[in-house]
Amino acid sequence: MSVLFALDAVTVSRGGRRILDGVSVTLEAGERLAVVGANGAGKTTLMRTLIGLEQAQSGSLTAFGKARRCERDFREVRAKAGYLFQDPDDQLFCPTVVDDVAFGPLNLGASQREAGALARATLARFELGHLADRITHRLSGGEKRLVSLAAVLAMAPEVLLLDEPTNALDEVHHARLLAILAALPTAMVIVSHERAFLQRLATRAVLLKDGRLQAALIHEHQHTHEHLHIHAGDPGHSHHGDPFAVPDDPWGS
Ligand SMILES: Nc1ncnc2c1ncn2[C@@H]1O[C@H](COP(=O)(O)OP(=O)(O)OP(=O)(O)O)[C@@H](O)[C@H]1O
Ligand SMILES: [Mg+2]
Numbered sequence: 001m002s003v004l005f006a007l008d009a010v011t012v013s014r015g016g017r018r019i020l021d022g023v024s025v026t027l028e029a030g031e032r033l034a035v036v037g038a039n040g041a042g043k044t045t046l047m048r049t050l051i052g053l054e055q056a057q058s059g060s061l062t063a064f065g066k067a068r069r070c071e072r073d074f075r076e077v078r079a080k081a082g083y084l085f086q087d088p089d090d091q092l093f094c095p096t097v098v099d100d101v102a103f104g105p106l107n108l109g110a111s112q113r114e115a116g117a118l119a120r121a122t123l124a125r126f127e128l129g130h131l132a133d134r135i136t137h138r139l140s141g142g143e144k145r146l147v148s149l150a151a152v153l154a155m156a157p158e159v160l161l162l163d164e165p166t167n168a169l170d171e172v173h174h175a176r177l178l179a180i181l182a183a184l185p186t187a188m189v190i191v192s193h194e195r196a197f198l199q200r201l202a203t204r205a206v207l208l209k210d211g212r213l214q215a216a217l218i219h220e221h222q223h224t225h226e227h228l229h230i231h232a233g234d235p236g237h238s239h240h241g242d243p244f245a246v247p248d249d250p251w252g253s
Helices: 043-050 071-080 097-107 112-125 141-153 171-183 195-201
Strands: 003-014 017-028 032-036 058-063 081-084 159-163 187-191 204-209 212-222 226-232
Touching: 003 043, 017 043, 017 058, 017 187, 017 212, 032 043, 032 195, 032 212, 043 058, 043 159, 043 187, 071 081, 081 141, 097 112, 097 141, 112 141, 141 171, 171 195, 187 195, 195 212
Parallel strands: 032 187, 032 204, 081 159, 159 187
Antiparallel strands: 003 017, 003 058, 204 212, 212 226
16 A cells, blocks of 8 residues: 555644644555544644645654655645645635636646636536636635535545535535545545544544544444444444443544
8 A cells, every 4th residue: 555645753833832742644545534633633733734834843744755844845745635724715715716626727737728627627527517607705605615625626636635524515515525525536634523424434533632643433333323423442442331421532422
């Protein structure tokens, strides 16, 4: 298996506080890695670190087979790893939707015509063709989220870094997103608070807590009703008794 990303003992501080404290993790080809953790745990910081938007104070980061340190190294990483920002307003900055979706391909060297055609084709694939000529900043929250996803996928990235991709989506679009992502062979890191989504999509999960990553489990419990459950722990454990009592459950369920 080829390793796409490898973080080794990475530490990142913000505002004088250690957000990531010696984090080590790898992403291999074909993996869909779920990252869970409480609000403020550092999940977005971790994603931003992967593409060099946050600088590590110590530790090392390897991406696509090379050690990455300086801005130039990370420019290459950003061309290969599609990052869906947690906030679509950080992602979208062009006047119209089609310009926003064409921006990535243009940046990667496509001609205006090619990029425009690719943008419209990608929007159509998401059944968003009707939004192509709309003014981006006047879209609804869910529409912005979907257009952001189209913008990321239009770049045909080798890795997808998705920061809360289902935020603001209705049931129909949620299901469509799930189907699209599940059909992609692309490796992904998925940050989400939505356990059902992760349970369907992720091949592995990690929990970020107190600046550190630990293996987590995604599985279902059956009791009076069925619910999905993620928490830190060893893969061999089992629950007899009250699953609500699990101490490290990031959702506290
Ligand atoms: N620019 C900044 N300067 C200082 N601290 C920051 C900055 N941005 C974020 N932080 C802090 O870093 C910590 C981690 O933030 P981060 O956005 O990575 O959390 P998160 O796990 O993604 O949370 P959420 O689930 O709410 O999105 C938080 O305590 C946050 O307040
Ligand atoms: Mg976040």
